Amino acid sequence: MAMRQTPLTCSGHTRPVVDLAFSGITPYGYFLISACKDGKPMLRQGDTGDWIGTFLGHKGAVWGATLNKDATKAATAAADFTAKVWDAVSGDELMTLAHKHIVKTVDFTQDSNYLLTGGQDKLLRIYDLNKPEAEPKEISGHTSGIKKALWCSEDKQILSADDKTVRLWDHATMTEVKSLNFNMSVSSMEYIPEGEILVITYGRSIAFHSAVSLDPIKSFEAPATINSASLHPEKEFLVAGGEDFKLYKYDYNSGEELESYKGHFGPIHCVRFSPDGELYASGSEDGTLRLWQTVVGKTYGLWKCVLPEEDSGELAKPKIGFPETTEEELEEIASENSDCIYPSAPDVKA
Numbered sequence: 177m178a179m180r181q182t183p184l185t186c187s188g189h190t191r192p193v194v195d196l197a198f199s200g201i202t203p204y205g206y207f208l209i210s211a212c213k214d215g216k217p218m219l220r221q222g223d224t225g226d227w228i229g230t231f232l233g234h235k236g237a238v239w240g241a242t243l244n245k246d247a248t249k250a251a252t253a254a255a256d257f258t259a260k261v262w263d264a265v266s267g268d269e270l271m272t273l274a275h276k277h278i279v280k281t282v283d284f285t286q287d288s289n290y291l292l293t294g295g296q297d298k299l300l301r302i303y304d305l306n307k308p309e310a311e312p313k314e315i316s317g318h319t320s321g322i323k324k325a326l327w328c329s330e331d332k333q334i335l336s337a338d339d340k341t342v343r344l345w346d347h348a349t350m351t352e353v354k355s356l357n358f359n360m361s362v363s364s365m366e367y368i369p370e371g372e373i374l375v376i377t378y379g380r381s382i383a384f385h386s387a388v389s390l391d392p393i394k395s396f397e398a399p400a401t402i403n404s405a406s407l408h409p410e411k412e413f414l415v416a417g418g419e420d421f422k423l424y425k426y427d428y429n430s431g432e433e434l435e436s437y438k439g440h441f442g443p444i445h446c447v448r449f450s451p452d453g454e455l456y457a458s459g460s461e462d463g464t465l466r467l468w469q470t471v472v473g474k475t476y477g478l479w480k481c482v483l484p485e486e487d488s489g490e491l492a493k494p495k496i497g498f499p500e501t502t503e504e505e506l507e508e509i510a511s512e513n514s515d516c517i518y519p520s521a522p523d524v525k526a
Contacts, residue, residue: 179473179481183439186225186465190214193459194445195240198222199247201451207264208457209250210465211241217252219264222450223477225467231262233269240281244288251291253279259293261305271308275301281324285331292334294322300336300345315350317343324365328372328387335374335387337365342376344390354390363418364404364446371411377402382416382426396431398424404446409453413470417444417458423468439466
């Protein structure tokens, strides 16, 4: 009998979850950070979703969040006109980087020495984290607010996206190499170092381009408007989510839709595969994160495969997150309150 996908629900945020990112695999496993309009980014154990701590200090919605490769540092971008760098082990704030407008995106170099930021003032900024008092380098050229900015090609180049344009920049000369123009708003961008692949979503389209040349590789059309997509580390599958509350899984090579699941009670804003490819995480308007198995029925993390004669061939249904919120409570709240207010995690540092 076919196994049924049972996502792990991570509650705690009180507003829509708009961004998430995984660390690399460390000796302690891997970790997950989430950005939320409640202004309180959260750190979790990546394979279970267990809450570790909340980074306190922003005074506005947090639009972007990331971890460095070994999960020792975190960075966040917020509507309070700042980006912040945090010690991801202790939860302490290390520095606040003042901007002139809302900050939407942050990204560390591989050595964690530099931080790239972008936001509503249309400028890319590069901060030397070893010299926090120094003025950042600035790159101009975008004509609207920057939604996403990422290091690529071993930090030699930068990819950035505004409303309808994706641009490739040379780090050394701080000049534009090439750009892509779209006829509708770009909703997300993901960079895959292995193979130098860029994943871009706009409208119902999921497009794959070379991160080196921006030349097109392939593209797929989804049944609904897509807000985010992620490519599996082995490039076997891709997952995408958007306005119809569903998560779609596709075969990367053929474009065939393999599975679709509805688990959230609001549009999906962000989706990302874990570094080992065993699961993917989604963040939604409903204020929750959910973790989904790439291969349904596999024993991994908090999932345990139960034999058919024991439980009708279905997976165990673990529920995680602190504090606990039942599925019925989530659905009731989401239907009654467009802001999706949920119980929040206690105000403690990671």
